[in-house]
Amino acid sequence: MRSLKNDNSTWRGTLSVKNRLIFIIIITVSLYSLLYIASITPLSADEMTSLMEEAERILRGKYTIMDIFLNNFIISLIMFIPLVGPFIGGYAIYVTGRLIGALSVSTGIPSILLISTTIITLYGLIEFLAYGAAFTESIVFTYSIFKKKSRLESKWLIISIAAVAILLFIAATIEYMLIQFFGQIYPNLEQLPAKI
Numbered sequence: 001m002r003s004l005k006n007d008n009s010t011w012r013g014t015l016s017v018k019n020r021l022i023f024i025i026i027i028t029v030s031l032y033s034l035l036y037i038a039s040i041t042p043l044s045a046d047e048m049t050s051l052m053e054e055a056e057r058i059l060r061g062k063y064t065i066m067d068i069f070l071n072n073f074i075i076s077l078i079m080f081i082p083l084v085g086p087f088i089g090g091y092a093i094y095v096t097g098r099l100i101g102a103l104s105v106s107t108g109i110p111s112i113l114l115i116s117t118t119i120i121t122l123y124g125l126i127e128f129l130a131y132g133a134a135f136t137e138s139i140v141f142t143y144s145i146f147k148k149k150s151r152l153e154s155k156w157l158i159i160s161i162a163a164v165a166i167l168l169f170i171a172a173t174i175e176y177m178l179i180q181f182f183g184q185i186y187p188n189l190e191q192l193p194a195k196i
Contacts (some may be wrong), residue, residue, distance in 0.1 A: 038097025
């Protein structure tokens with residue numbers, strides 16, 4: 001008969017809800033840290049030009065809630081891929097940080113303030129929690145594959161994808177409403193990059 005100690009110390013193929021939430025919070029904070037570090041890393045002149053062209057393209061775009069949602073959901077689905085997903089997702093966060101850095105240099109607004117604005121307005125916080133959940137599930141699912149317990153974890157994978165989809169739809173709705181709001185206050189918002 002096996003001891004209780006051995007039963008409790010053996011990984012059973014799933015992580016408790018409490019531990020998952022702790023893991024999601026830790027990864028979300030780590031992703032924000034990566035975003036900030038990328039935003040304060042010095043930019044070359046060529047990189048600055050390229051990133052400002054990208055910012056102009058983004059600001060000139062007319063996006064719907066579904067456009068915003070699908071863009072972010074596709075990124076999150078990539079993050080779910082075992083082994084490689086977190087690396088690709090981390091790179092996407094890094095590139096976003098570089099874009100924020102370029103906007104920071106151009107406008108004179110500190111990148112920490114630009115990042116904080118997305119947290120204060122909630123859409124960025126909800127979005128990053130979704131990414132944190134995708135990262136967490138990717139890591140846990142990868143571990144379950146190595147432990148040959150992926151069938152047990154498959155239920156959590158489906159739950160995580162559904163939860164991420166809901167969170168990203170809420171974030172996209174808030175972001176869209178903010179775009180509409182600021183579009184009414186500043187009707188020529190799409191001309192902002194040319195003035196920077």
